[in-house]
Amino acid sequence: MKILFTRKLPEKLIEPLKERYTISMWTEENDPMPRELLLKEVADADAIFTNVADQIDKELIEQAKSLKVISTMAVGYDNIDIDEATKRRIPVGHTPGVLSEATADLTFALLMATGRRITEGMDVIRRNEWKSWGPFLLTGQSVYGATIGIIGMGRIGQGVARRAKGFNMNILYHNRSRNPVAEEELGATYCSLEELLQQADYVVLLAPSTPETRRMIGREQFALMKKSSIFINTSRGTNVDEQALYEALKSNEIFAAGLDVFETEPITADHPLLQLDNVVALPHIGSADIETRMVMGRLAIQNIEKGLAGERLIHCVNEELYK
Structure with a gap:
């Protein structure tokens, strides 16, 4: 299964995933993934690791025919169309508490x-x-x-x-x-x-x-x-x-x-x-200490692994999917 990462993450977070998943990652540190490329890459993705800068809207979700889980490395999720994800029965994970x-x-x-x-x-x-x-x-x-x-x-x-x-x-x-x-x-x-x-x-x-x-x-x-x-x-x-x-x-x-x-x-x-x-x-760096960002990254990845395994996410925005 393919996981799409819309931001470059430290290798220590990604290495454990390589044996089990196909990894597609945008390699620019600070620039967002271009919309055209994002739509192309998400088309065959089973999971997407996203952040507050990406618009995960209805168009994108409809494009992602194989998508099983969306995970954002953030507490907020107003950039994600939760209603559309829920309609498609796609759980959306986030990272509250740790930041x-x-x-x-x-x-x-x-x-x-x-x-x-x-x-x-x-x-x-x-x-x-x-x-x-x-x-x-x-x-x-x-x-x-x-x-x-x-x-x-x-x-x-x-x-x-x-x-x-x-x-x-x-x-x-x-x-x-x-x-x-x-x-x-x-x-x-x-x-x-x-x-x-x-x-x-x-x-x-x-x-x-x-x-x-x-x-x-x-x-x-x-x-x-x-x-x-x-x-x-x-x-x-x-x-x-x-x-x-x-x-x-x-x-x-x-x-x-x-x-x-x-x-x-x-x-x-x-x-x-x-x-x-x-x-x-400041440039939206509220949670930007190294330890916190690493914990957030791990938690967002764990949400993806849970979602791909058909298990309940650790922190799920649209929990009604499990009822």
Whole structure:
């Protein structure tokens, strides 16, 4: 049986598969597999190892006549037509849980970098503009003891809350339902979205990508935030109205933003948000520590092996197939 890998993976992950499967792998490290080639290669594939950059839509699924399993090396799966896969009785695997701590690390790193203007400070030195110590040179916002508002108290949200607790931060959260663990173990306080936006010094968006969360943060929400507040998004770019965010930052309606995700990815150097000094932007690297990515890769491969053997996936998006 043939497994199609849409990204180059380390040999140590692939070597154990070579005796049992035919491997087809796109060899470019950072560039996505061209759509035309993807459609051609998937035509006779029994399994596809994919990622958030690939559009696994109805056209592709219909093209893949032999497809038995789809496995994405990610938690999110909004790039996959789950309804079409389910209709074709193709299980879709993903990798939840294993990337929570790495993403929480990066989220808090963005929080500190924006609050304390870290990248702006580096740019001042690189431009040879640091002439002397100044009493208010690059002054930012306090982190220790500040109020953090977490939108989406899942695994990653709880990870961010644990880090915030170490900084003696007042933790607010908003979620579809209350999280007793976060309240009892982390001292988090549940509140409405409006209350969170009005009170938080740092607003951290960690909501999943759903039709309900699309552009859930826009002009109305930024208007509720403090002028000194900082917005962090490590969830999905589609959860934010980017034009509204740009306007809020440019007019100093909010202090700064730290972003790891964008509505359309990848972005280019001429993106409006990158023209602002009060933005720290990263290329969707929330889970990008070596150990985490290796674990994600192994789990995605295990989902494929389970699917090809006709067994239940370890983590399956469309579990109704097993009922």
